[in-house]
Amino acid sequence: MRFNDDVWLCFSGGNAIGAYHAGAFEALAENGIEPSAIAGASIGAITAALIAGNVAGERADKLKQFWSLAEQSSLLPDARGRRIAGGFQTLMIGRPGLFHPRIDWSMFGMPQRTSLFDPSPMRRELLKLIDFNRLNSGAIRLVLTAVDVETGEVRSFDTLRDELTVDHLMASSAFPVFFPPVMVNGKHYVDPGVVCNLPIEPLFADLPTHAVTCLAFDAAIPEGPVPHNVDAALIRAQDILFSAQSRHAMARIRQRLEASPRDSGSAHSSIQHYTFQDEANMESGLKMIDFRSDSLKQRWAEGKRTALNALREASIEIEEPVTA
Numbered sequence: 001m002r003f004n005d006d007v008w009l010c011f012s013g014g015n016a017i018g019a020y021h022a023g024a025f026e027a028l029a030e031n032g033i034e035p036s037a038i039a040g041a042s043i044g045a046i047t048a049a050l051i052a053g054n055v056a057g058e059r060a061d062k063l064k065q066f067w068s069l070a071e072q073s074s075l076l077p078d079a080r081g082r083r084i085a086g087g088f089q090t091l092m093i094g095r096p097g098l099f100h101p102r103i104d105w106s107m108f109g110m111p112q113r114t115s116l117f118d119p120s121p122m123r124r125e126l127l128k129l130i131d132f133n134r135l136n137s138g139a140i141r142l143v144l145t146a147v148d149v150e151t152g153e154v155r156s157f158d159t160l161r162d163e164l165t166v167d168h169l170m171a172s173s174a175f176p177v178f179f180p181p182v183m184v185n186g187k188h189y190v191d192p193g194v195v196c197n198l199p200i201e202p203l204f205a206d207l208p209t210h211a212v213t214c215l216a217f218d219a220a221i222p223e224g225p226v227p228h229n230v231d232a233a234l235i236r237a238q239d240i241l242f243s244a245q246s247r248h249a250m251a252r253i254r255q256r257l258e259a260s261p262r263d264s265g266s267a268h269s270s271i272q273h274y275t276f277q278d279e280a281n282m283e284s285g286l287k288m289i290d291f292r293s294d295s296l297k298q299r300w301a302e303g304k305r306t307a308l309n310a311l312r313e314a315s316i317e318i319e320e321p322v323t324a
Contacts, residue, residue: 014219087286
């Protein structure tokens with residue numbers, strides 16, 4: 001693995017699995033890795049904005065504050081059945097710190113609701129946690145993606161040319177049915193997950209003029225066993241849907257880089273694609289809405305493990321985690 005001085009990061013969508021991205025970034029930050037560009041989709045966009053919109057020493061803390069709002073207390077021992085129950089609890093009451101169920105007023109003649117949840121608490125919290133002046137300053141290039149509801153086209157928003165606001169974050173994380181579309185510049189946008197869940201292509205829309213190392217962290221698991229029950233089938237369906245997108249996107253970008261002139265920076269750039277792994281075999285079919293504290297801690301730890309292994313592969317001396 002080549003590890004160039006200029007590091008780019010890419011974070012996929014994945015909702016509650018996004019704690020994996022936060023853990024990965026914390027490990028990189030603890031070892032002095034400072035990205036110059038970050039791309040994100042859905043929860044990955046929020047992770048990216050929390051990093052780009054804060055000073056270096058506060059980024060991991062801001063990520064922890066965000067995830068504490070999403071966290072669902074889990075007093076009982078961790079088990080897959082309880083994780084399934086955690087997912088159903090989210091469907092019933094949402095995560096009050098970030099989103100809550102909408103009241104259906106249609107029986108009283110009011111307009112019907114277009115989503116299950118109201119994400120206005122998350123909007124308020126993001127405005128508290130992110131300094132948008134810093135985010136737009138250019139210190140870190142930020143690329144967010146969303147999908148135009150009316151055309152189905154993926155749109156990227158890039159601080160190289162756009163001024164990003166909380167609306168862009170809300171649009172990128174507005175998964176249809178769960179959350180309502182968000183208007184940005186007169187158009188309605190939603191989460192890009194079902195089209196472009198790993199926004200590696202928007203990040204490399206213009207190939208770099210110098211050598212970069214891009215670390216892409218993906219919430220989808222590409223390989224898995226044949227399902228033996230409905231829960232396992234739901235897990236596999238999600239992972240196949242999202243990982244297939246990632247595989248094709250990575251292949252296209254690598255092909256472009258390989259076709260670059262030998263003396264160009266692009267030809268000497270490297271993209272490393274890392275995927276979440278359920279090492280404990282605890283995830284359920286409702287994993288993307290399972291916010292139990294046990295689940296989030298395990299995903300965060302998996303992100304740290306993945307990032308530290310990436311640094312070891314690059315022969316970078318790392319700060320080994322302290323074990324109790």
